[in-house]
Amino acid sequence: MSSEDGLTVTERTRLRRLREYGSHRRADLDAVLGAGFLCHLGVLVDGSPRVIPTGYGVDGDTLYLHGSVAARSLREAPQTEVCVTVTHLDGLVLARSVFEHSFGYRSAMVYGIPRLVTDPEEKLHGLRVLTGNCAPGQWDYARRPSRKELAATSLLALELTEASVKISDGPPDDGDSPDAALGLWAGTVPITTVYGRPLADPVLPPGIEPPEHIAALEGRTPGA
Structure with missing residues (x-):
């Protein structure tokens, strides 16, 4: 286990394939997380994998995730290792051959054992972070959660220590291959949210x- 620019490099986060796209820089992780508010939580429930889309927010070194207390995935998560992924699709990369087709993207994977937030003040703070991440200012505008609503809501906190980032952009990779002589159009189609x-x-x-x-x-x- 080693550290690179603040992120722990483990066997799970060590980059093996397409390493030129990868990064363990904390600044790159912050950029990917800061560009969105929807993640996918991967967790084992009764030995079977489940991947659940949910909202997130970041405060310092903590990634907050929320959902219903009735969700088994969130009840199981504080007891086991999870993987949280965030992906932004930036475009299609259309090459001269189908084999070289790909996507432009920014993605992050975060590993760890999350903790269930039970402290009332931290729970309110975490929910405010989540709300502000998708709609800044909405927490102060809308009605705050009631005690009953807070009791029905689970909040998980995951430390941003073990993570990796991959960023892919640029043109197709077959511009200097024999396929360049085919006379076919190749390039990228941007996708913007x-x-x-x-x-x-x-x-x-x-x-x-x-x-x-x-x-x-x-x-x-x-x-x-």
Whole structure:
């Protein structure tokens, strides 16, 4: 086990395939996590793997994940190793041969045994971090969780120590291969995620407009 720029390098995070795309730099991990708010939690439940999409938020060295207390995956997670993945799809890489086709992407994998957050103050703080990660300002705008709602919500905390990052961008890899003589188009097709125009709840009374922090999201990319 070794350390590189703040991240622990283990047999699980050691980069073996496409190492030129990989990184163990904490700055790269922060950039990937900061560009989104949806992750996938991988955990074993009764010996079978489950991968659950859920929201996340980051505060310092802690990754917060939340869900329902009724979810078995979240009940099992504090007792076992988990793998949390975050992926951003940035484009299609279309080569001259199908074999060389790929994607432009940014991804991170975080390993560890999460802890269940039971301290009331930390639980509120973690939920505020989660809310602010997807909609900055919404925590102060909307009603806060009630005691009953907090009791129905699980919050997990996972330390950002054992992780790896992979980033793939650029053109196809077959520009200097024999396939370059085929006369076929090759290149990339960018994919961009942006916030759209807010759509009001159909039962919302007339005259209630989106608050400034929500209206300001339109046209922006997550994490920008």
